[in-house]
Amino acid sequence: MRPTLASALGEPPPNVCDDSNVGPSTTPESPCDNRAMVWIRKLLARLGLGPRPLLNVAGDTGEGPAVILVHGIASSSVTFQNLVPLLSPRHRVISLDILGHGGSPAPKNATYRVEEHVEWLYRTIRSLKIRGDIVIVGHSLGALIVARYARVHPERIAKVVLVSPPIYLNPQQIGDRIERAAVSAYLKAYEYLRLNKEFTIRRAALIARMLPIRNVFEVSERNWNAFRLSLQNSIELQTTVEDIAGVTAPVEIVYGALDQFIAPGSMNLVKHMPHVTVHRVDLNDHIVRKRLARAVDAAIG
Numbered sequence: 001m002r003p004t005l006a007s008a009l010g011e012p013p014p015n016v017c018d019d020s021n022v023g024p025s026t027t028p029e030s031p032c033d034n035r036a037m038v039w040i041r042k043l044l045a046r047l048g049l050g051p052r053p054l055l056n057v058a059g060d061t062g063e064g065p066a067v068i069l070v071h072g073i074a075s076s077s078v079t080f081q082n083l084v085p086l087l088s089p090r091h092r093v094i095s096l097d098i099l100g101h102g103g104s105p106a107p108k109n110a111t112y113r114v115e116e117h118v119e120w121l122y123r124t125i126r127s128l129k130i131r132g133d134i135v136i137v138g139h140s141l142g143a144l145i146v147a148r149y150a151r152v153h154p155e156r157i158a159k160v161v162l163v164s165p166p167i168y169l170n171p172q173q174i175g176d177r178i179e180r181a182a183v184s185a186y187l188k189a190y191e192y193l194r195l196n197k198e199f200t201i202r203r204a205a206l207i208a209r210m211l212p213i214r215n216v217f218e219v220s221e222r223n224w225n226a227f228r229l230s231l232q233n234s235i236e237l238q239t240t241v242e243d244i245a246g247v248t249a250p251v252e253i254v255y256g257a258l259d260q261f262i263a264p265g266s267m268n269l270v271k272h273m274p275h276v277t278v279h280r281v282d283l284n285d286h287i288v289r290k291r292l293a294r295a296v297d298a299a300i301g
Contacts, residue, residue, distance in 0.1 A: 051276065055124040056103035059095035062088030065158070066130045068301060069095045072140025072164075073230050074204065076102030079139050081213060082293035087300065091135075096124060098142060100226025107286045112229035117145045122153055133158035135300050139288060140164050140261070145236060147243040147251075157249045158236065161299050164286050165257045167240045167266040179265035186263065190236055194228040211287060244270055251276045256284030256292055274283040 058077035059069075066088055071079040075294060077095035087093045097104040099120045100112060125134075133156045138146030143165035150160045168187065174180040193200045204219035211217055219227050244251060253270065255262055257280055271278040279299060284292045 015135070027280055038142075042172045052123060053105050054127055055099065055120050056097040056121050057128070058097050058102060059084065059093065060175065062091050062093045064091045065132060066092045066094060068125060068134055068136045069093065069187060070098060070136070070138040070142035070146050071095075071101070072098075072138075072142045073235065074101070074217055074223065074227050075140070076096075076215065076218075078213055078215050079288055080293075082288055082290050083296055086293060086297040091300070092130075094128065096121070098145065100230065101223060106223070106226055109280075110229070114145055114148050114234040117230075117234060118152065120148045121145060121149055134157070135159045135161060137161040137163060137296065137300065138165070140166060140286065141230060141234060144238055144240050144243075147240050147247065150249060150251075151243045151246040154248045159252065159300070160247055160252050161252045161296060162244075163253075163288060163292070163296055164259050164261065165240065166235060166261040166263075167244075167255060167270060168235075168238060168263055169241060169266050169269070174265065174272070176265060179263070183263050183265070186261075187236055190231050194231050196222060197228075212289060215285065216287065241266065241270060244276065245273060248274065249275075252279065253277070254279045254281065254292065254295050254299050256280075256286065257282050258285040261286055 061084065069076055069077065069083070076097050080095055084093050084095065099110060099117055100106040105122075135158055136146050136150060138144070138161075140163075143162035144167075146160060147162060147165070150157050166186075168183050171180045171184045171187070174183060201219050201221070201224070203218060208215075208217045251273075253267075253276060255267070255278075256288045267278065270276055277299075279295055281292050281295045288296065
């Protein structure tokens with residue numbers, strides 16, 4: 001027996017012409033037509049023919065060459081509230097929420113590997129139909145996503161700016177004993193956080209109340225799965241050094257001297273790449289405070 005459209009969806013199409021409860025209607029708001037459209041949308045999605053969901057565009061302001069802002073783990077586009085006003089007088093500034101964060105979708109079957117983050121980012125940027133080259137900026141986990149994005153989608157990228165990037169080599173690749181122990185400690189701490197949900201959510205709530213930007217840090221029931229899997233699959237299992245090495249555009253790295261997530265050994269390795277320029281900002285931690293925002297603004301140009 002040949003398959004039908006109904007069998008592809010696993011349910012019969014609604015009988016829009018012979019509804020026992022609702023008479024036939026030609027108006028677009030009729031219940032029969034609505035049921036038919038829902039069924040058609042389900043069918044197209046099942047067949048991979050319908051419109052694919054995109055990341056949330058949290059902000060789109062200003063005019064000029066486009067700058068794409070990609071925030072980090074357990075955060076949202078509010079990460080860049082000190083940066084956007086500096087850029088918008090001369091740039092079109094587009095702020096995106098990454099997968100599973102802010103207003104973006106959180107698919108139940110998502111793995112939150114960096115490849116998946118990049119796929120969603122690429123699809124969303126394409127949908128914006130931006131003219132000309134872009135500068136793409138990532139903070140924290142967003143920096144790791146942006147580095148991979150620029151490596152696999154180099155077209156039309158004028159510059160890559162990585163802000164506070166948590167770059168870690170595999171400890172087995174590190175020859176220096178002290179640096180190997182430091183990176184191992186970071187990874188063990190991250191493992192502890194994702195394996196101890198209640199502790200992590202409580203601690204995150206305490207930290208969030210002390211930060212200068214409201215809602216810049218959130219780990220809760222709502223985003224726990226995205227946080228846990230992004231931490232494991234995109235930060236702990238990263239290949240960011242190789243990704244940065246493979247980027248063909250100029251790379252600017254900006255980080256705070258007080259950033260507790262920076263591994264000096266990994267940063268020293270990256271800064272010797274010929275296309276990379278590193279800016280160390282005094283008296284700033286991991287957050288994009290006003291001092292760090294000014295340095296990022298200057299790096300973007």
